[in-house]
Amino acid sequence: MTSNVFLLCLSLGYAFGNPFSDEGACDPATRPRVIEANNVMFWSPNFRESNYPPNTLCEWVLRAPAGLDSGVEIRFGDFDVQTCNNCGCDYVEAFDGSDDSGESLGRKCGAATTPFFSFGNEVFLRFESNDDGVEGEGFNAQTIHTMVAPRECSLDYDPLVFTDASGVVRSPGYPEPYLPNLNCRWIISTPGAVGYKLIFDDPFSTENCCTCDYLQLNRGTSAEDTRIGLWFGQDAPYHVGSFGPDLFVNFASDSSTQWQGFQFTYEALYDEAEVLEWMKFSRRGYGPRFIEKH
Numbered sequence: 001m002t003s004n005v006f007l008l009c010l011s012l013g014y015a016f017g018n019p020f021s022d023e024g025a026c027d028p029a030t031r032p033r034v035i036e037a038n039n040v041m042f043w044s045p046n047f048r049e050s051n052y053p054p055n056t057l058c059e060w061v062l063r064a065p066a067g068l069d070s071g072v073e074i075r076f077g078d079f080d081v082q083t084c085n086n087c088g089c090d091y092v093e094a095f096d097g098s099d100d101s102g103e104s105l106g107r108k109c110g111a112a113t114t115p116f117f118s119f120g121n122e123v124f125l126r127f128e129s130n131d132d133g134v135e136g137e138g139f140n141a142q143t144i145h146t147m148v149a150p151r152e153c154s155l156d157y158d159p160l161v162f163t164d165a166s167g168v169v170r171s172p173g174y175p176e177p178y179l180p181n182l183n184c185r186w187i188i189s190t191p192g193a194v195g196y197k198l199i200f201d202d203p204f205s206t207e208n209c210c211t212c213d214y215l216q217l218n219r220g221t222s223a224e225d226t227r228i229g230l231w232f233g234q235d236a237p238y239h240v241g242s243f244g245p246d247l248f249v250n251f252a253s254d255s256s257t258q259w260q261g262f263q264f265t266y267e268a269l270y271d272e273a274e275v276l277e278w279m280k281f282s283r284r285g286y287g288p289r290f291i292e293k294h
């Protein structure tokens with residue numbers, strides 16, 4: 001009877017998402033283990049019982065729902081993995097994406113509890129131990145769904161180039177508040193286009209300070225090209241016409257307050273007369289988006 005009650009409690013614990021459920025354990029027979037839920041613990045073999053064994057290979061894919069700048073943080077609790085030069089003996093390594101073909105997010109050993117942050121909604125994580133007879137206590141970690149800034153919002157990466165005839169450009173997480181310290185750069189460059197029309201959604205909102213958070217458009221491929229405009233606060237552009245084959249879009253935020261940001265739909269134009277018409281709209285502020293709004 002007692003054992004039946006115990007089993008019942010155990011199964012209820014599993015059913016209600018016990019963070020130490022078997023879902024996160026290293027299972028060498030299932031590689032990778034895919035964990036899609038939020039706040040799930042996972043750990044190296046024998047964690048809190050003894051050292052991890054030699055010659056072990058564990059792999060996980062930690063996945064957040066696909067969507068607006070959805071990301072994953074891997075937060076470590078305890079971490080004790082054999083220390084070697086360049087973590088060449090036993091290690092934990094994370095890769096961007098769902099397998100090890102993505103960019104490495106870092107390899108760690110020793111007592112390194114710094115978290116990993118994904119670029120997208122998936123991280124591939126590998127724990128491997130060798131056969132040199134030196135092991136550690138291992139690690140436990142938690143997968144946490146979060147919002148991440150896409151690469152094009154870091155000056156360490158190139159701008160994201162849109163080549164489709166139409167598309168959507170928005171601040172990360174829109175309409176949720178954007179992150180601090182962004183410098184996002186996009187280039188719209190549709191083959192054959194002579195210009196673009198842009199229609200902005202509601203809301204448009206940034207911190208009301210032109211050197212803090214702003215959206216800038218330039219006719220060309222960089223911030224050094226002719227500036228079409230710079231917008232901040234609640235002063236929405238509504239619609240913009242841009243002449244030329246390329247359009248540079250720059251959104252920047254500083255470390256202080258964050259607002260909802262912006263979103264616009266662009267459409268490539270192939271007729272110069274149409275481009276000129278849209279440029280009139282953006283100068284006079286009476287285009288269709290403005291009329292709908294007022």
Ligand SMILES: [Ca+2]
Pocket residue numbers: 054082089090129130131132133134135
């Ligand atoms: Ca070892």
Ligand SMILES: [Ca+2]
Pocket residue numbers: 207212213253254255256257258
């Ligand atoms: Ca700000």
